[in-house]
Every structure is written in C-alpha cells, then in structure tokens.
Amino acid sequence: MNHLPIERFYFVTFIILAIILSGLYLLPLLYPFIIGLILAMIIHQPVTALQHRLLLPRWLAIILWLLLLISIITGIMILLITQAILELSTLSSKLLVSIDRFIHQMNQQLQSSEWLQWMEQLEQILTGFSPQLQETVQGNLGELLTSLGNSLKNLISAIFGQLVKFVAVIPNATSTFFIAILSTFFIALDYDKLRDRLHRMLPAERMMNIQLVYNDLRQALFGFFRAQFKLVSVTALLIMVGLLFLQVEHAFTIGMMMGMIDFIPYLGVGVIMLPWILISFIENDYTMVMGLSILFGIVVLVRQFMEPRIMATTIGLNPLITLIALFVGLQLFGFWGLMIGPILYVILLSLWKAGIFHEVWSYIRNG
Template identity: 30%
Template sequence: MQKYNLLQLIRFLIVLGALFTVYLIFVHTFKFIYPILLTCILSLLIHPLVVFFESKFKFPRPLAITVVMLGLFLFFVGIVLLIITEVYQGTAFLAVQIPEYIQTFVLFLESFFNTNILPLYEKIISFFHSLDEQQQATIQSYIRSFTDFITSTGTDMLQNSLAKIPEILAVVPGSLTTLTFILLATFMMTNDLENIKRIASRMLPEKTRQSTNQLFHYIKLAVTGYLRAQLFLIFISACLILTGLLILRVEHALTIALIAAAVDLIPYLGTGIIFIPWIIYLYAVADYSLTIGITVLYMIVIISRQILEPKILSSNIGIHPLIVLTTMFVGIQLWGIAGLLVAPIFTVLGNAIYQAGIFQALWNFIRG
C-alpha cells in the first residue's frame, strides 16, 4: 500500500514538473514563438473558408487561400476607410467648433482662478507674513523640497519618455517584418495544412492523436466563441452609445459611436478615454444637462457590459456564467485590472483542456 502511494506521489511530481517546465519554456520563449502561434491560429480560422471555396467554386487551394486572405484584407480596409471617412467628417465639424470650446474653457479657467484661487492665494500670503522668521524658513524649506521633488520626477519622466522613442521607432521595422512573416507563413501553412495533419497523425500514438485532435477542436471552438462574444459586446456598446447620443441630440453621433467602439478594444480603458474627459469638459463649461446625460449614458454602457459579459461569454464558450464571474473576480484579486483580460483567456483554455479530457488523462496517469 505504501509502495502504491509512493508511486502515485512520484507520478504526481512528474506531472507537476512537466507542467512547470512547459510554463517556463512558454514564458521565456513567447517573444520568439508568438508569430508561429498567430500563424497557427490564423491558419485554423481561415481554413473552413478555404475549404468552402475549394468545394463550392472548385478553386485550386492556392487560389482559394489567396481569395480568402485578400477578401479579409479588403474587408478590414473597407471598415477602416468607412471609419476614417466618418471620422473625417466629424473632425471637420470639430475643427470649426474646437476653437470656440477652447476659448470657453479658458474663460472658465480664468473665472475659476479669479474667484477661487486668487483669494485663497492672498489669504495664504497674508497668513505666511504673520508668522515669525523661523516658521517662514521652515515652510520655505518644505516648499523647496516639494518643488525639487516635482522637478526631478518630471525630468526623469521626460528623459525616460524621450529615451523610449528610439526603442519604439526601432520596433516598427521589426513589426513589419513580423507581419510579413505571419502572412506568408499563414499562406504556406494553410496550403499544406492537410499534409501537416497527416504527418502529425503518423508521428503521434493513436491515443495521443485523439486527445490532441479533441484539444485543438475545443480550443478552436473556444477561441472563436470568445472573439465572437467580444465583438458582440462591442457592437452592443456602440448601439447603446449611438442611441443615447441621438436621444441627447449630440451632433455627429455616429462618428463618436464608431470611435467609442474602436477604443472599446483597448484593455482596461475602453470608452472611458472618450467619456471621462468629455464629462469633465461639459461640467467645466456649465452645460449641466448634457453633463448628466453623458454621465448616465456612460454608466449604462459600463454597467450593461459588466452584466452582459459573463452571460455572453458563457453562452459562446459553453461555461456557466457563475464560473466566468468567479474567474474574473479571482483574476482581479491576483493581477488587478489586468485580470479582467487574463482570466477569461485562462477560463477558455481551461475549459477546452477539460472538454478534451486532458485533466482526466492526467488523473488516470497519477492514479496508475
């Protein structure tokens, strides 16, 4: 009995060590292998479309791949051009209005300074001169230390920012090279995908091959479901914003809604990039009715997304909403705001691994 338990412990440590090794390899090699991973994902995603063109229109495989990749490229270019056209019309309007907005905001700041800051400054100066010389010297010392700290901090931030500019510019050629590699590799991998599958099938044992096929199948379903859910959430946010802006009679509502939908893709920040400065400005210029309206609209968008996200994710990736909500809460506790992005990904992959029976296979191995 003790020998059996010892063998179970050894097998458990083997599994744990293997998983930890895979994790370390993935973390330290991710910056080198992520183009290959993206290539595999893109190839698997466009493969059904390629097969459709092959079977429906009798296209040769290279031509079908070219048509699919070119069609997707033109589709995204068309979407970008539509957004640019609408944004151009909106910015042409804003180019006329912004000087007036800036002038109004400057007048507000001037009035606020004369009404609130200047009297407070005069009171502080009067109080300062009523102190004795030692107290004045102490206060001046504190002020000098504070200003020195602000100056040094600002200088360091500026130097670090300027120092990063060459690094950012150096990334651009590498990014173009990586993008070119991904596109060419996607074409070649999709062209030979069936051969790659056959070679992998011959190399792997039957049981491993079945588990691997199931794993890739569920990962594909989970990834496509996750992307579909995110796009649907962005579409809902854009519709809510457009409807709210039309009700509030805001000009160029479609432009603002499209920009908001685009920035909603940015993790952590999302539509707050647009709404928070806008609300502050409206309050500053005393447009209180529109301030309340935009604030309510922003809160509706945020709350609806937080309520709908677990439900939509669960319906698209096949996980109970409570599990999605729990993993998002745990993700926030572990990684902060980044957990909102990381937790669903781990949930998707974990569910795919579970559906493929990998956990059961590892448990069977440990039990012997």
C-alpha cells in the same frame, strides 16, 4: 491502500513545469506562427469549398481568401484611424479653445476686486503669524507649486513616452503581420498533409483526445469573438441612445466609433469619454458633464455585468467559473488575460473530458 510513488509524482510535476516554462519562453518567439496556424484552421473549409467549386489551384484559393481577410482588416483599421483622427482633432481644437477661455476667465478673476480683497485679507492673516509659521506656509506653497510643475512635466513625458512606444511598435507589428500571413499560406497549403502525418504519428485514441480538445478550443475562440461583438454592439447602442438623449450631434457616428474603440486593447470608451467630460467641465457645461459621467458609468457597469454572462453563454461555460477565469487572466496577463483566462479554462476542461488527468493520476498511482 496504495500510496503515491513519490518518484513518479516528482517526474510528472517536472514535466508539467517544463511544458509551462517552455511555453512561456517560446510563445514570444512563435506567436506569429501560432496566429498563422489559427488563421489556417479558420480558412481551411472556405478554401476547400472555393477550390472545389471553382476548380482553382489550392494556392490560388488561399491567396484569394487571404486577400479578402487583409482587405477587411485594412478597411476596418483605415475607418477606425480616420474617424479617430477626425474626432481627436475636433476634441483637441475644442480643448485648446476651452483652455484659452479658462485662462482668460482666471486672469479676469485674478484682477477682480474680490480676489484682490481676499489676497489682502490673507496677507493680513499671514503677517499676524510668527515668522517661523510664515516661512512654513510659504515653503508649503512653494512645494505645492513645484509639485504641480513636476506633475505636469511627468504627464507630458508620459504622453510622449507612450507615443514613442507606439511608433516603435509599428515596425515590429508590421513584420509580425506579414510573417503571420506567410505562415498562414504555407500551413493552409499543406494543411491536409500535416493532418494526415499527425494521424499516422499518434494512436487513434490520442487523436480522439486531440480532436476533442481542438473542437472545444475552436468553440471557445469563436465564442470569444462572438461575445466581444455582442459587447461592442451593446456599448455602441448605449452610447448612441445616451448621446441622442443629450442632444449631441453625430450621435450615431460617435457611438459606432466608441463601440469599435471598445474592442481595441488598453483603450475602451474612456479614451474619448474622459477628455470629453473634462472639456465640458472647463466650459462650465455641467449638464453635459453630469450626462456624460452617468452615461460612462452605465456603459462600464453594463459591460462588467454582461461580460461574464455573455462569455459563459457563447463559450458554453459556467458563469461563476468564467468570471473567475476572467479575473485570474486579467491579473496574470493584463488585457489579453480576458481571452487567455477562459481559453486556458476550456483547455483544462477539455483535457478533463478527454481523460488525460485520469491517465496521469493512474500513472502516478500504478506506474
């Protein structure tokens, strides 16, 4: 029986760890160019078709396709932001009116005879306690009020902190966007040359392995976006039907907007539904509170149930393995792990199909 040569095992382990650490270090520095490479791969065939059909220079065909992509992305963002501002302004005005109404009701309640009678009874009960117990109760009440005040301050500070972070991200996001577009242009311009150079540098067997990994990864990427589109469509449809049942005005517009917001990282439908439920509660509209709460729970449960199944069918993976990849990716990378987890699994599966793991194992065993 052959034993594992410990030196080769340590060497392979060191190389794998070096690749992983290098990737983690270089990814924040190179991700605009990685985005550019992915976009160049996506538009390569349409650019080539446009170039040959209209007899255009390649650079002009690339610019036309990039302008089309930028126009679509910009249009969607403008639509989302405009609709979000309109809805949030409506919600904020309703919230202010509801808070004023709530404060007015509280003032009326505090001046009512029932409240004054209850306070007199509480005062009589407290006077019957020992002085030490009275000080303890008063101290606890003071700490409760102080804690509520500090919680309000922390909430306001957190909101402003998030706004500051969002504003600070805008310049970096803008520069990243333009760098990604420029890198897309230059990579797409020399796409065939770069591919031919890679073919000359690597043996035919290695190119077949790389092509296999590339095909599986492309299928996973397009499958991921198809899955997200299906999930967003289901979310929008559920919300539309639920709001129509609750007889809410503009149910179609609100459902479409929430469906698109559901695709945005770290937001989801809760950013609209939870304040809406709070406003309805303050306004004593308990029927709307129950309806919106049930609708929100249904949307969350349906999405959690369907996401691994849709991801599995569109990407072509086992549902259980997809669920594990989603969970591990979410724990390690946050929201983006929902995309990174399945993609890493696809890469590992492709490397397995290409025989890379078998070759590494053979090297460790036999040299």
